[in-house]
């Protein structure tokens with residue numbers, strides 16, 4: 150197996166590999182465009198800020214190729230395009246809250262950090278959030294972005310309706326109620342079907358989350374009681390620096406996020422791990438680890454506070470999903486590479502995500518364990534290691550996070566996604582002229 154050099158070469162560090170751009174449209178920016186982590190320099194500088202659906206329809210019709218950027222937090226080349234980029238960041242309003250249907254309709258460019266507090270003020274909540282709230286709704290559902298909790302589906306599972314402008318400039322609405330199959334194919338859209346303009350999301354009455362940190366669980370205790378630990382709260386994260394977690398005796402920490410209505414009683418021990426009672430100043434600044442305290446769902450479900458993350462990142466990420474029955478075997482298989490993983494790693498996190506029916510979701514029809522890696526920004530070393538990790542995980546048929554770095558290509562992914570052929574047909578139907586395709590979709594989806 151060889152590394153996909155095309156991916157490696159396209160992911161250049163900031164400042165290298167200038168992309169020429171002779172023409173710019175009026176009102177377009179002509180500065181180099183990078184993703185948040187700086188590991189992807191997009192294939193064009195042409196970026197147009199879209200302000201209305203009508204403007205978008207007219208613009209899409211005239212383009213040969215284009216791609217929407219969300220908040221640019223993906224690490225993979227999924228958002229890349231050599232012709233034209235557009236942003237819907239100005240289309241970020243809450244349009245309607247339907248109290249009977251229990252849904253909120255939003256413009257696609259809104260971020261969860263804007264939506265969360267506003268929903269809460271009106272007495273509502275989403276079921277879950279990712280570790281980072283700054284990501285856009287359209288960009289997050291595109292990649293099946295997720296939080297944690299064995300009973301919580303990913304963020305795309307909350308979508309009740311999606312509206313998009315397709316290659317011909319037409320506006321289409323697909324809803325869970327009316328368009329069963331097509332809808333299930335379109336929600337985790339990978340940016341391939343068109344430009345998403347509006348999304349309707351399920352909501353519920355607002356709630357509060359209490360957090361509890363436990364330290365120093367013995368490795369054997371984690372393996373033996375894995376399901377019980379992962380099911381012990383609304384949202385559970387097991388953190389590790391891999392080396393300690395996988396090859397030494399203890400796991401560093403386990404973070405429980407408890408729905409306050411669940412009547413949870415925090416015991417001083419969790420399978421031998423101790424309940425933390427102190428807050429380190431460092432972690433207080435870096436994230437919201439105000440331990441054993443509570444807050445609104447939108448403050449506590451993410452790991453980062455709204456003002457707690459840098460505008461630019463200095464890290465890379467990878468994440469693999471395996472069916473829950475393989476969870477501990479998969480962790481142990483990755484652990485065999487601990488000596489190679491650890492020097493490149495900032496942190497690792499294990500989360501569970503409920504099964505859903507969305508064709509291109511990593512959790513399609515399986516309750517999953519997500520094994521996450523936050524890497525140091527050493528692209529070449531990370532790209533060299535990924536095929537090895539994938540080889541060790543192969544018996545468990547891992548599905549990689551679409552928005553993070555991975556190696557496997559469309560041939561392997563065909564066997565991991567039962568509905569991939571149907572998704573390709575859906576893309577052909579909505580985008581017959583290949584306006585929204587890019588190298589990522591060619592290499593990973595085979596379209």
Ligand SMILES: Cc1cc2nc3c(=O)[nH]c(=O)nc-3n(C[C@H](O)[C@H](O)[C@H](O)COP(=O)(O)OP(=O)(O)OC[C@H]3O[C@@H](n4cnc5c(N)ncnc54)[C@H](O)[C@@H]3O)c2cc1C
Nearest residue numbers: 219220221222223279280285287288291294295340345552
């Ligand atoms: C610090 C950090 C923490 C993270 N934590 C998590 C986590 O907890 N869980 C998790 O699952 N992921 C996590 N991620 C990954 C990331 O948030 C997701 O992969 C997400 O997809 C990024 O959304 P975005 O708005 O930045 O989209 P972008 O990266 O800008 O785009 C993603 C895709 O969506 C498409 N797109 C965006 N807007 C539109 C639109 N309007 N119409 C059509 N297509 C569109 C793009 O073309 C692209 O294909 C994290 C990332 C970072 C940097």
